[in-house]
Amino acid sequence: MERRLDFMWVEVGGVCNLRCAHCYSDSGPGVERTRDLAIQTILARLGEAHELGLRAIQFIGGEPLSYPYLAEAIRAAVTRGLDVEVFTNATLLDEWWLDLLERERIRLACSVYSSDPLVHDRITNHHGSHESTMAAIRAAARRGIRTRIAVIEVDQNMGTTGDTVGWLRAQGFAEVRVDRRRKVGRGRDCQPDATNDDPLDGLCGRCHLSRLALTPFGVFPCVFARSHKVGEPSDSLHDVLDGSQLREFSAAMERRCDQGNNANCGPDACPPDSSGCSPDVPCSPDNTCGPDEGWPCGPDSKFVSASAMRDDRNDRTHAVLGIS
Numbered sequence: 001m002e003r004r005l006d007f008m009w010v011e012v013g014g015v016c017n018l019r020c021a022h023c024y025s026d027s028g029p030g031v032e033r034t035r036d037l038a039i040q041t042i043l044a045r046l047g048e049a050h051e052l053g054l055r056a057i058q059f060i061g062g063e064p065l066s067y068p069y070l071a072e073a074i075r076a077a078v079t080r081g082l083d084v085e086v087f088t089n090a091t092l093l094d095e096w097w098l099d100l101l102e103r104e105r106i107r108l109a110c111s112v113y114s115s116d117p118l119v120h121d122r123i124t125n126h127h128g129s130h131e132s133t134m135a136a137i138r139a140a141a142r143r144g145i146r147t148r149i150a151v152i153e154v155d156q157n158m159g160t161t162g163d164t165v166g167w168l169r170a171q172g173f174a175e176v177r178v179d180r181r182r183k184v185g186r187g188r189d190c191q192p193d194a195t196n197d198d199p200l201d202g203l204c205g206r207c208h209l210s211r212l213a214l215t216p217f218g219v220f221p222c223v224f225a226r227s228h229k230v231g232e233p234s235d236s237l238h239d240v241l242d243g244s245q246l247r248e249f250s251a252a253m254e255r256r257c258d259q260g261n262n263a264n265c266g267p268d269a270c271p272p273d274s275s276g277c278s279p280d281v282p283c284s285p286d287n288t289c290g291p292d293e294g295w296p297c298g299p300d301s302k303f304v305s306a307s308a309m310r311d312d313r314n315d316r317t318h319a320v321l322g323i324s
């Protein structure tokens with residue numbers, strides 16, 4: 001019997017204007033555009049996913065708003081009647097995007113680490129990111145664009161996440177939750193469990209059920225389950241869902257949950273709308289900005305210009321949508 005697909009992450013690529021220390025996808029300004037998913041691949045998989053019963057989709061990255069074909073991908077998802085969410089750092093969210101998101105009823109998700117800009121900016125490794133993100137999500141809220149916020153507990157904000165949640169709720173953001181660390185990407189080497197190499201640790205236990213993550217590196221049961229590739233981006237999702245790799249992963253995860261090895265196994269740990277998952281995982285501060293990562297310290301050093309990203313995106317998306 002063919003399995004259903006309810007929810008799909010589409011990780012468009014690894015380019016991002018920030019470089020968070022804990023980024024699950026190893027994203028940043030230095031990542032090449034050649035690492036992006038081709039729009040043709042996204043559209044082909046979207047068509048198959050729709051046939052398989054897909055209800056909801058989340059575009060994620062990297063920074064998805066910097067992906068030149070995001071508007072085209074959103075349009076394809078909306079045309080199929082999908083519930084669409086964009087997980088973004090919101091720093092590139094300008095009036096053009098707000099118009100599109102409001103018109104198409106797209107939901108947003110983002111991470112805010114602290115009410116203190118200095119703390120947030122230390123985590124994103126980018127001076128001014130807190131101000132940009134907050135201004136953008138406030139603008140989205142004024143337009144009625146539904147926005148979900150994750151407050152990730154990391155070393156830099158340890159003990160203050162509750163206050164941050166309260167600070168955000170007091171501003172009218174109702175969908176705010178504290179999220180936890182996953183050992184993926186740059187988060188893999190972070191404390192406190194850097195010595196534990198079990199790749200299933202940190203997964204919620206439901207990542208094999210009716211959901212898949214399409215990424216430039218392959219298809220996975222979840223964006224965080226990167227050690228368990230179950231297909232290539234070029235593979236038909238019908239074949240992926242029926243394939244032995246996904247079946248083996250499911251069996252391993254079920255055994256693990258049956259044995260009580262995963263405290264997060266449960267019916268509500270990762271619902272199809274992804275509200276239990278976030279791309280952000282905490283990290284220790286010693287990885288945020290140091291010569292060992294080959295990354296210069298300083299607020300603006302080596303960061304990709306947001307306006308350059310916008311120009312590139314606008315040229316392409318305007319062409320796609322026939323806007324001159």
Ligand code: SF4
Nearest residue numbers: 016019020023062089
């Ligand atoms: S966590 Fe998100 S905002 Fe931060 S570097 Fe990764 S993709 Fe960019």
